[in-house]
């Protein structure tokens with residue numbers, strides 16, 4: 001058994017490494033292409049590119 005948890009970035013196919021098991025809905029950043037990835041499934045890990053969130057909270 002390995003302690004290293006990895007998944008592939010859907011954008012650039014780089015290996016994304018998790019220090020611990022990610023939670024469903026967790027957002028991580030790809031170290032290779034810097035895209036934000038949302039964990040859509042925890043086991044097995046599935047990643048999807050998170051939509052760009054603009055800082056546009058004000059009315």
Ligand SMILES: [Zn+2]
Pocket residue numbers: 009010011012013014030031032033034035
């Ligand atoms: Zn990537």
